Amino acid sequence: MMFLSNLLGGISLGSIYAIIALGYTMVYGIAKMLNFAHGDVIMVGAYIAFCALQYWNIPPLLAVPLAMLVCTALGVTIEGLAYRPLRQATSLAVLITAIGMSYLLQNLALLIWGANPKNFPSALITLPALSLFGGELKVPGTTIVTILANIVIMIVLTTFTAKTKLGKAMRCVSEDRGAAELMGINVNRTISATFAIGSALAAIAGVLLCSAYPTLMPTTGSMPGIKAFTAAVFGGIGSIPGAMVGGILLGIIEILGKAYISTELGDAIVFAVLILVLLVRPTGLLGKPVHEKV
Amino acid sequence: MRTKKGKLIYNLITFGLVTAAFLICNSMLQSGSMSRTLKGQLVPICAWIVMAISLNLVIGISGELSLGHAGFMSVGAFTGIVVSGWLLNGFQVENDALRLVIAMVAGGVAAGVAGVIIGIPVLRLRGDYLAIVTLAFGEIIRNVMNCVYVSVEGSSLRLGFINPNLPGTLLLNGPNGAVKVQRISTFLAGFLLVIFTLVVVLNLINSRSGRAIMAIRDNRIAAESMGINVTKYKMMAFVLSAVLAGMAGALYGLNMNTLVPAKFKFDQSINVLVFVVLGGIGNILGSVISATLLTVLPEVLRAFSQFRMLVYAIVLIVVMLATNNPLLRSWFNQLTAKVKGRITGRDGQTTKGGGAA
Numbered sequence: 001m002m003f004l005s006n007l008l009g010g011i012s013l014g015s016i017y018a019i020i021a022l023g024y025t026m027v028y029g030i031a032k033m034l035n036f037a038h039g040d041v042i043m044v045g046a047y048i049a050f051c052a053l054q055y056w057n058i059p060p061l062l063a064v065p066l067a068m069l070v071c072t073a074l075g076v077t078i079e080g081l082a083y084r085p086l087r088q089a090t091s092l093a094v095l096i097t098a099i100g101m102s103y104l105l106q107n108l109a110l111l112i113w114g115a116n117p118k119n120f121p122s123a124l125i126t127l128p129a130l131s132l133f134g135g136e137l138k139v140p141g142t143t144i145v146t147i148l149a150n151i152v153i154m155i156v157l158t159t160f161t162a163k164t165k166l167g168k169a170m171r172c173v174s175e176d177r178g179a180a181e182l183m184g185i186n187v188n189r190t191i192s193a194t195f196a197i198g199s200a201l202a203a204i205a206g207v208l209l210c211s212a213y214p215t216l217m218p219t220t221g222s223m224p225g226i227k228a229f230t231a232a233v234f235g236g237i238g239s240i241p242g243a244m245v246g247g248i249l250l251g252i253i254e255i256l257g258k259a260y261i262s263t264e265l266g267d268a269i270v271f272a273v274l275i276l277v278l279l280v281r282p283t284g285l286l287g288k289p290v291h292e293k294v
Numbered sequence: 295m296r297t298k299k300g301k302l303i304y305n306l307i308t309f310g311l312v313t314a315a316f317l318i319c320n321s322m323l324q325s326g327s328m329s330r331t332l333k334g335q336l337v338p339i340c341a342w343i344v345m346a347i348s349l350n351l352v353i354g355i356s357g358e359l360s361l362g363h364a365g366f367m368s369v370g371a372f373t374g375i376v377v378s379g380w381l382l383n384g385f386q387v388e389n390d391a392l393r394l395v396i397a398m399v400a401g402g403v404a405a406g407v408a409g410v411i412i413g414i415p416v417l418r419l420r421g422d423y424l425a426i427v428t429l430a431f432g433e434i435i436r437n438v439m440n441c442v443y444v445s446v447e448g449s450s451l452r453l454g455f456i457n458p459n460l461p462g463t464l465l466l467n468g469p470n471g472a473v474k475v476q477r478i479s480t481f482l483a484g485f486l487l488v489i490f491t492l493v494v495v496l497n498l499i500n501s502r503s504g505r506a507i508m509a510i511r512d513n514r515i516a517a518e519s520m521g522i523n524v525t526k527y528k529m530m531a532f533v534l535s536a537v538l539a540g541m542a543g544a545l546y547g548l549n550m551n552t553l554v555p556a557k558f559k560f561d562q563s564i565n566v567l568v569f570v571v572l573g574g575i576g577n578i579l580g581s582v583i584s585a586t587l588l589t590v591l592p593e594v595l596r597a598f599s600q601f602r603m604l605v606y607a608i609v610l611i612v613v614m615l616a617t618n619n620p621l622l623r624s625w626f627n628q629l630t631a632k633v634k635g636r637i638t639g640r641d642g643q644t645t646k647g648g649g650a651a
Contacts (some may be wrong), residue, residue, distance in 0.1 A: 053609035096571045100610035107604040233426045268437035271430035279415050
């Protein structure tokens with residue numbers, strides 16, 4: 001039973017990583033850049049939801065869409081102001097700009113909300129814990145909601161990229177930006193849309209993350225951000241199912257590693273597994289092998 | 295490609311500037327006209343300069359993006375602290391300079407060993423995958439350092455892992471790191487380390503090995519088909535960079551009363567990366583200047599108190615946009631060309647634009 005409960009905890013944490021990783025992987029696939037500020041968009045989303053519940057007395061059901069809306073606007077603004085002017089620049093220059101953005105968001109949050117950790121209200125997810133096997137296994141409501149949210153997002157996103165016009169445009173741009181432009185696809189608008197979707201997902205991830213781990217600080221997003229980025233690479237960066245698989249596996253490894261091997265070395269185990277996987281499959285679990293042309 | 299004479303002049307300028315800066319700072323120290331905060335920053339500045347140069351060796355010269363450089367610094371720092379404490383407590387070596395030198399060498403060697411262990415798997419990967427694996431190794435090093443306990447009893451060193459009860463004087467205390475470290479680093483030692491690093495790196499760049507490393511960076515396949523051993527030369531740059539980072543770490547660590555492993559987080563690796571990119575990738579003098587300015591900048595910005603990191607972030611973004619946006623850049627180039635044209639009395643448009651990277 002202990003194992004099952006740990007496993008469920010791992011899947012739940014992994015689902016959060018997966019939702020964050022989707023943002024990383026979609027942006028990487030299309031804009032070919034590592035958006036280091038993504039982790040901080042999560043933090044902003046969580047703060048907005050926190051304020052909505054705590055100060056503005058907005059009903060919980062509206063708090064999440066509000067957070068998503070703000071994060072979407074934020075993501076599109078960041079892209080337009082900081083990343084779009086650097087479309088032709090080297091990837092390292094864009095990386096540094098993204099890091100600057102990450103600092104900017106963290107310090108703005110520090111100014112607005114202060115350095116003291118906030119206790120995220122539990123009013124958001126009121127689903128009671130589920131008792132299984134005659135009460136031997138208790139599944140918290142947040143775990144159920146997180147896993148369900150993950151499944152829904154996965155289905156919606158896969159259908160979206162496969163069926164809709166915008167989704168197809170995204171795949172085109174990620175495959176060959178030049179050719180997509182020649183085919184009449186508005187590349188800039190497509191990239192903006194990707195940032196919008198990624199940031200909206202980040203808001204959901206922020207709310208879920210803080211419902212499960214209710215300490216909210218300006219640096220809350222950075223470590224999950226790095227882990228989710230690792231998850232995206234783990235599954236094969238640029239691949240949507242890869243982000244899902246990578247995220248969930250990473251969550252399971254982290255929780256089981258902490259439970260059965262060593263609490264102190266939990267993070268080290270996660271990263272060690274990542275390195276091992278990359279050594280065997282250099283482009284991640286579901287990544288396409290890169291062919292080198294001479 | 296610089297000519298031989300150009301390289302010589304570049305190297306002379308680099309050494310000259312560093313020495314001049316040292317002499318100015320030293321005379322300011324002697325006359326007591328230096329502010330306290332700046333005085334405290336002198337040794338860290340030297341350490342960060344060495345970090346920036348060594349990372350530039352990997353990024354600029356070898357062409358690999360590494361995001362875990364603080365890990366090597368951490369290995370060097372804690373090795374240095376342990377060795378220095380061991381020499382003092384176990385062997386009664388009272389001479390500070392001698393202990394510092396031995397500690398720095400030991401820190402460099404330990405970081406070099408870590409570099410070899412990490413380099414073997416890492417250098418098989420490319421691009422962003424290599425970057426994420428170096429990041430992962432940096433995090434692993436920090437995590438493992440959180441679990442290491444070292445104490446000295448008599449002249450023997452005791453090593454423990456995760457909450458042991460070690461006898462003797464505790465040198466490293468897991469997540470609490472090193473406490474009551476004797477501060478033996480001096481500004482002179484820092485300056486000498488910077489000069490040593492410059493000599494090593496500039497000589498490497500202008501040597502046969504350096505040319506091989508740069509050939510691999512420019513075109514791996516072409517270099518390989520010319521008979522250059524890719525793994526060997528990439529390893530050489532990576533491990534040398536790790537050794538230098540370890541020495542910088544020892545210098546940095548022995549300048550602190552207390553040092554926790556959490557100090558060398560991912561953020562520190564990123565900070566060093568920012569030094570390198572803002573100073574100009576592959577430009578050693580640029581790294582020296584940007585490491586100095588960006589270490590001092592947050593201290594100068596203390597007047598803004600809580601806004602200082604905000605200002606730092608904005609400066610970072612604006613500089614990146616200004617130097618990398620084609621529109622802004624061509625505007626800058628036109629401006630400089632016009633100014634140049636004014637000075638030389640020629641038409642601004644005919645002078646060569648560009649090179650203002």
